[in-house]
């Protein structure tokens with residue numbers, strides 16, 4: 585089994601102290617981060633133990649995008665991924681089945697990532713594209729097939745199709761209403777909507793939230809969840825990043841296997857659904873990206889996208905060193 589309650593890495597304290605000196609954090613924050621790190625040890629510090637437990641098992645990699653592969657920035661349209669991060673993900677995907685699971689719409693996240701050797705799940709898992717044939721598809725109710733530019737058949741799993749007209753209608757209402765709030769923007773993520781307030785004046789945030797709440801109240805089939813300075817509006821269906829992880833594991837052919845370990849790295853509230861599923865499976869590696877203490881179901885942590893990149897590189901290097909194709 586991949587999951588064990590992780591013990592404190594030997595250098596947890598020295599890491600947090602180093603961080604605090606760099607950032608000049610007060611001692612109280614330093615201590616609570618240190619305590620949190622003891623419960624959610626660094627996946628870099630515990631790397632050797634993690635991969636030792638994975639011997640003879642197949643690791644399946646799931647990666648969130650914003651805040652995980654790209655740093656959080658003011659303008660959501662400029663959340664670019666570095667070429668070095670792209671290379672690290674490419675290498676990992678060469679050795680392990682790899683999926684990018686994002687709140688962004690599928691087109692946008694695949695344009696940001698620009699890799700062909702990964703599978704994409706957009707709209708918090710409500711829009712999944714996988715190549716037909718090589719993988720197992722088994723949910724015909726929500727699956728449609730198209731042919732891509734290269735002439736390859738692609739299967740699209742879209743369990744929230746029926747909500748598209750309402751989503752488009754809501755986007756128009758939201759855009760009209762919130763234009764009075766400076767800095768507020770609406771992002772069309774196809775099967776869900778993000779209302780951003782990162783650039784909204786602190787004094788206007790409550791007004792914006794009330795506006796959005798009252799608009800969404802008129803759509804009883806939709807709910808709002810929180811994120812990083814964003815309100816995420818999505819259909820009330822029993823589907824989230826956790827269900828997407830299960831769907832993808834199944835699609836990758838691991839449904840009946842006992843020798844796989846899901847590894848999920850994410851930084852946001854919606855990633856908790858995937859952490860929960862992995863915890864429930866009792867195997868695998870739920871890893872949160874956070875440099876501050878956070879309530880989480882993840883067992884391990886990484887501080888920021890730079891550490892995510894180091895971890896991914898190390899994972900690929902380890903696999904390569906085994907000499908197994």
Ligand SMILES: O=P(O)(O)OC[C@H]1O[C@H](O[C@H]2O[C@H](CO)[C@@H](O)[C@H](O)[C@H]2O)[C@H](O)[C@@H](O)[C@@H]1O
Pocket residue numbers: 648649650651655656657658659660661663685686687688771773778780782811812813814816852854
């Ligand atoms: O599931 P994810 O890939 O993590 O997407 C979650 C949301 O990420 C984006 O918003 C966040 O990142 C922006 C760029 O760094 C930042 O400006 C914003 O404040 C964050 O909330 C994305 O724009 C949203 O649509 C995603 O739902």
